[in-house]
Amino acid sequence: MKILLSGEGGQGIQTMAKILVGAAYNQHYKVNYMPHYGVEMRMGISRAFVTISSDKITYPKFSKADILSVMTKRNLNLVKEFIDKNTKVINAIDLVDLPEERNLPTTSFNMIVLGIIVKEINKSNIKIDKEKILEEINKFLGKKPDLTKNRVAFEVGYDLADNMYSKLLKSVKPDKFEPIINKDDKKEHIIYPDICKGCGICLIKCPVGALSWDKNKKNFLGKPIPKVDMEKCIGCGICEDICPDAAIKVNKKSKTN
C-alpha cells in the first residue's frame, strides 16, 4: 500500500505520517516513511511518502500512489504525476472548515484527514487498528494542550458521514485569479491576487492611507489582500515601488491625453 500525503508546510503532514507508520509498525507490518520538503521557511510544500506492506519494501519512494491525500488546492497541481487510474484521491480541500463546525482547533485538520486515510486503508487487505493509532497520537501529541481534541478530530475523520465522503472524491479545479482593477478618470490601480502574498507593507507605506484589508477576496494562499479606496488614492505609485512581489501596478494618465 503506497500512500502519499501532501499539503502545505505547517499543516502537520509529517506528524500524520509518523503516527500512521508507528501504528502499522506496532501491528508487525513492514513500513517505510520518507519526508520530502521544499527549501522554503514558510509557504513551502510538504510531502510524505509512506509505504505499508506485509512483504519486504525495496525502495522508499514510488511513482504512482495507491492513496493520495491533498490538503490544499495548490498541492493538487503539484502531485498530479502520482495519480493513475487505480489511485484513490482523498480530496480534503473542501473540509478545511470542518474543524470549526465541530468546535475543534483548526490545527486538528490533519487528524481528520488521517482518520479518512486509515478508513480508506482498512478497505484493502491491510488492517490498521484504530486503537493503535490513538496510542500513537498520545505518544506524539501527548505534551500538547489539544490532545483530547486531536483524538476527537481523528474519530470525526474516521466516522465521516457518507454524504461528506462522496464530496471528497469530486475533482476540484484550481482557482482562477483575475486582476482586481480600480479605475477613475485620472488613474488606474491594479492588484494581482495570484502573486500577492498579503504581507501588508503597502498598507503601511501608503502616504494617504488609501489601502486597507479586503476580507472578502483571497489571494493564492487563502489570505486577505489589500483593497484600494480610489477617492483617497493619489496615484503616487509608492505601493507599486515597495511591493516585494510586484503584485501592484499603478497607471497614471499623462497630461497630454
Added chain:
Amino acid sequence: MLFANDTKQSYPKSFKISSKPNKFCPGCGHSIILKKLGFAIDELKIQKKTLFGIDIGCSLLAWDFFNVDTVQTHHGRTVPVVSGYKLIKPKKTCIAYVGDGGAYAIGLQSLITAANRNDPITVIVVNNTLYGMTGGQMAPTTLKDEVTSTTPKGKNIEEKGNPFLGPELIKSLPNKKSYVARGIVSEPQELRQLIKKALEHQIKNKSFSFVEVLSTCPTNWKVSAQGSLDMLEDKMSICFKNQGELK
C-alpha cells in the same frame, strides 16, 4: 500568468515569470532587492551578458528568479567563483548575491581578497542580522540585545562582539578604485540607484563594487510587517548609520 496583455509592467523584463510567485516569505526584503536589481539589469540592458551568483542560505531561493545565467556555489564561496568566471569571460557582468552569513562569517576572507585585488565584480550583501534559512541564529551582524534563537536573552556585545560593519571594512582597504554603498529596502528608489551605479562601476571602470542592503526578516524576527519596518528603521538604521554612497 496574468501579467500578459499589459503595456507597462510592474515587474522587470528580466524576471522569469514561470517561477512567480517567488519562494520568499511574505514581506521578505530579498524580493524587494531582487526586483530592484532586475530593474537595474533592464535599464543597463545587460540581461544576456549577466552572471548571477548565489550563495547558500535564503539567497539560494533566487536560483530561478531571473532569466539570466545563474550559478549556485558553496557557502561563502560565491565571490571567488564569480571572480574566476570574470577572468575567463571579461565581457560578462558578474554579480555575487550573498547573505550576511556568507559574506561576513564564512566568506569574509574571499570578500576582502576580491576587494583588495580590485576584481571587477559586483557584490550585493543582504543584511538581515541573522541566519534566516536555518531558523534565525546569531550572525556577525546581530544587533546589541537582539533576541535570536541562539541568543535567547539578547546578544551581549561584550562577549560576542559588536555588529559587523562590512562596507566600512571594504572602504578602509587601500584599493582606491572600489565603489562602496549601503542601501535600505524601505527606500526602494535610492536602492535601485545604488545597485545601478554599482553595476555601471563594474562595467565602465572595471573595478570592484560593493553594496550592502539592510533588509527585513519578518519570519525570524517574529514580527508583523509594521514590526519589521520599525525594527529596520529604528534599530538597524541607528546601528548601521552610514547609508548611501560611502566611497
